Amino acid sequence: MAPDLMETEDCCPLCMEDLDITERNFWPCKCGYQICLFCYRHIKEDLNGLCPACRTPYDDANVKLVTPDPQE
Ligand SMILES: [Zn+2]
Numbered sequence: 009m010a011p012d013l014m015e016t017e018d019c020c021p022l023c024m025e026d027l028d029i030t031e032r033n034f035w036p037c038k039c040g041y042q043i044c045l046f047c048y049r050h051i052k053e054d055l056n057g058l059c060p061a062c063r064t065p066y067d068d069a070n071v072k073l074v075t076p077d078p079q080e
Pocket residue numbers: 020021022023024025043044045046047048
């Protein structure tokens with residue numbers, strides 16, 4: 009039993025999978041809505057390609073990858 013029920017920021021809101029270190033630094037939309045890479049590809053290739061939060065079309069040009077802080 010993991011006592012992490014109250015902190016769910018580190019999992020994908022769509023598939024509920026844990027975000028890995030890359031995905032935690034992966035921001036596909038300017039609105040700051042975070043999903044895993046799997047869901048990002050799924051939305052772009054199989055669904056409407058829109059951000060589920062703000063309905064902005066996903067575009068690789070808008071994707072931001074933050075370099076992890078080495079102190080963390
Ligand atoms: Zn996901």
